[in-house]
Amino acid sequence: MMSLMLRLLSVSMIAALSLSAATEKDIVRFVKKGLSSNPNLKVLEVKVLEKQPVYKLPDWDAFIVQFKLTVKEGNREKNVTDTDILFAKDRFVAPDLLDVKTNRSIKNRIVRSLDSSFYDDAHFLLGHKNAKHKLVVFSDPLCPFCREVVPKLFETVKKHPDLFALYYYHLPIQSLHPASVPLAKAIIYLKEHGNKEAIEKIYKTEFNYEEKDEKKVLDELNKKLGIRLSVAQINQPQIVAELHSDMQKARELMIKGTPTLFVDGKYDITRSMYKKYLPKSEQKKSKK
Numbered sequence: 001m002m003s004l005m006l007r008l009l010s011v012s013m014i015a016a017l018s019l020s021a022a023t024e025k026d027i028v029r030f031v032k033k034g035l036s037s038n039p040n041l042k043v044l045e046v047k048v049l050e051k052q053p054v055y056k057l058p059d060w061d062a063f064i065v066q067f068k069l070t071v072k073e074g075n076r077e078k079n080v081t082d083t084d085i086l087f088a089k090d091r092f093v094a095p096d097l098l099d100v101k102t103n104r105s106i107k108n109r110i111v112r113s114l115d116s117s118f119y120d121d122a123h124f125l126l127g128h129k130n131a132k133h134k135l136v137v138f139s140d141p142l143c144p145f146c147r148e149v150v151p152k153l154f155e156t157v158k159k160h161p162d163l164f165a166l167y168y169y170h171l172p173i174q175s176l177h178p179a180s181v182p183l184a185k186a187i188i189y190l191k192e193h194g195n196k197e198a199i200e201k202i203y204k205t206e207f208n209y210e211e212k213d214e215k216k217v218l219d220e221l222n223k224k225l226g227i228r229l230s231v232a233q234i235n236q237p238q239i240v241a242e243l244h245s246d247m248q249k250a251r252e253l254m255i256k257g258t259p260t261l262f263v264d265g266k267y268d269i270t271r272s273m274y275k276k277y278l279p280k281s282e283q284k285k286s287k288k
Contacts, residue, residue: 006111010175022088024048027063030093031086035069042070049083050112057270060089060097062110064254083254085110106205111267112253112261122242123167126157130164133277136262138169138250141184141202142209146259149271151203156274163277170221170246177209183232188242201225
């Protein structure tokens with residue numbers, strides 16, 4: 001689905017900039033001009049939140065742009081704030097880039113960077129807080145890819161606590177794995193009560209991911225892990241609030257799926273960049 005900004009921008013504006021290489025000021029001017037050409041719009045603010053290189057496309061830059069508008073719909077007006085991505089190379093701008101081999105959008109690879117506020121006590125899971133490198137993962141405990149990647153993160157951080165600190169955020173994909181929502185809340189409860197071992201076991205235990213009844217999910221969890229959790233325990237206000245907060249942060253970061261890994265604040269599309277900080281002997285083993 002085309003984003004709001006691209007629907008509002010004149011098609012003729014998605015073309016070229018009269019300059020040799022786009023800067024943040026050029027992108028802001030470009031977007032303002034395109035939006036202002038629509039008589040039903042009043043541009044309140046346009047700003048570039050972040051400029052990033054594009055993975056494996058060294059000549060392209062991705063500009064994450066936030067814009068605030070007043071949109072006129074008949075006799076009514078409403079204020080809109082949205083975020084979108086534009087790609088720039090030399091003097092050209094594109095709303096998206098498509099890989100002809102996979103037919104996939106490059107825009108889906110763009111995720112905002114983190115600031116230090118994500119390294120808080122509520123989300124700290126393993127390693128030492130003063131470790132040299134900070135790892136942040138957004139995960140769904142029933143996502144097949146998460147179940148491959150996250151246990152390896154656990155093992156690596158536990159082995160090298162002075163090298164890595166791991167911060168864990170929840171992003172259960174309810175549409176694909178309904179049972180992941182109560183499991184995410186269970187993980188929050190278990191972490192609050194110091195049972196990190198159970199969290200690791202959840203990633204190595206098979207569950208009925210299609211189950212929507214929270215009590216049945218917990219019955220299965222309790223039986224397989226030998227613990228006792230109730231629906232009331234995992235639905236305490238602070239637990240529900242933390243889950244909602246994590247999911248909101250994922251939306252703000254423009255995260256599209258799980259697992260999403262950040263290494264020292266930067267999105268790691270490969271989910272393996274942290275390995276370059278391992279001792280050389282272990283780097284060789286990880287490549288085999």
